[in-house]
Amino acid sequence: QVQLVESGGGLVQAGGSLRLSCAASGNIFSINAMGWYRQAPGKQRELVATITSGGSTNYADSVKGRFTISRGNANRAVYLQMNSLKPEDTAVYYCNARLTNGRGYWGQGTQVTVAS
Numbered sequence: 001q002v003q004l005v006e007s008g009g010g011l012v013q014a015g016g017s018l019r020l021s022c023a024a025s026g027n028i029f030s031i032n033a034m035g036w037y038r039q040a041p042g043k044q045r046e047l048v049a050t051i052t053s054g055g056s057t058n059y060a061d062s063v064k065g066r067f068t069i070s071r072g073n074a075n076r077a078v079y080l081q082m083n084s085l086k087p088e089d090t091a092v093y094y095c096n097a098r099l100t101n102g103r104g105y106w107g108q109g110t111q112v113t114v115a116s
Contacts, residue, residue, distance in 0.1 A: 048093070
């Protein structure tokens with residue numbers, strides 16, 4: 001199993017920045033990819049960004065050029081630097097880890113609120 005704990009959410013004005021962190025523990029050496037997803041009220045959870053153990057990244061079109069995902073050493077952490085935040089970025093942000101066997105794990109989520 002893998003345990004994930006997010007931090008770094010909060011309230012920010014439009015145009016501001018936040019950095020989310022996700023600390024991983026447990027069977028971290030079986031992690032194949034990590035990522036961030038978000039869910040706004042009344043909407044489906046959606047992909048924000050992912051990063052593989054090899055360092056390949058993928059971003060939602062809505063955040064390209066504004067958000068940057070990065071990893072800590074040995075899959076112990078994943079980060080999301082969010083710049084030029086918009087009110088539509090308001091959501092609960094969830095950390096995800098996918099193992100080599102295909103099983104996925106989620107963190108508890110952290111709230112990001114962008115005021116206009």
